[in-house]
Amino acid sequence: MKLIFFLILVLTALSGLMTVLTKDLFRSALYLGLTLFGTGLLYLFMGYDFVGWTQILVYVGGVVLLMIFTIMLAKESIMRPLENTVRNPFTTGLFALIIFLLLLLIGKTFYFVPVGLEKDVTFLPSLIFQSKYLIPFEILSILLLVAFMGAILLSKRE
């Protein structure tokens, strides 16, 4: 079990690295899907069944699919693929490295005692429907509806 966990960790990190390093945007989106899938598996490892499967369904099934569709639609032609050149890779890489080291420094101060919760399918419904989070949850659904209608309106051909 420990081996599988570290395998997933390494796989997620490597596919995340490939997401930003690949020249081809299509492959980049596929690697992003792998990263998100690995994160979903990590949620499952923490015992968050509902959140993990939601992540896999919504992200890998919905968002990455949408990205792939968009990339295919926006492809200028098969002869001339989308250029995905990088600007100032060394400066930005150095900046990202500095931020990484800073976060590492901050992370050293945290304590991690895996308290663990019960499975999220047992406490999520009561957390949503019997607490102050009900109104934000409902507002979120309205926001989803409005945003999807707006997206359809934006991308509709006249």
Place this chain on the structure above:
Amino acid sequence: MEPKAVFFLSIFLFSLGLYGVLSRRNALGILISLELIFNSANLNFGLFSFAWGEPSGVLTILFGISITALEVVVGFSIIILLFRLRRTSNADEIEILKG
């Protein structure tokens, strides 16, 4: 389940996303890198919820996933619109707002 290792993965993904957002020229590439940042933030919420026994972090992941789906849908429809208008998805060439 090693919380420290997951934390390292989370900040690693965040730095990668930062690098991608700053260095990519293509608007689609920028949005893809932005997804990495959102994902690492969600992972952190889940991790601290796990490590400190606080259930509301799990709920925040659900909210975050929904908001990210929204952001992707709207962003990509804008990119398709721009592509139809200017035949490019290169963020440097899109300068309609420039006075």
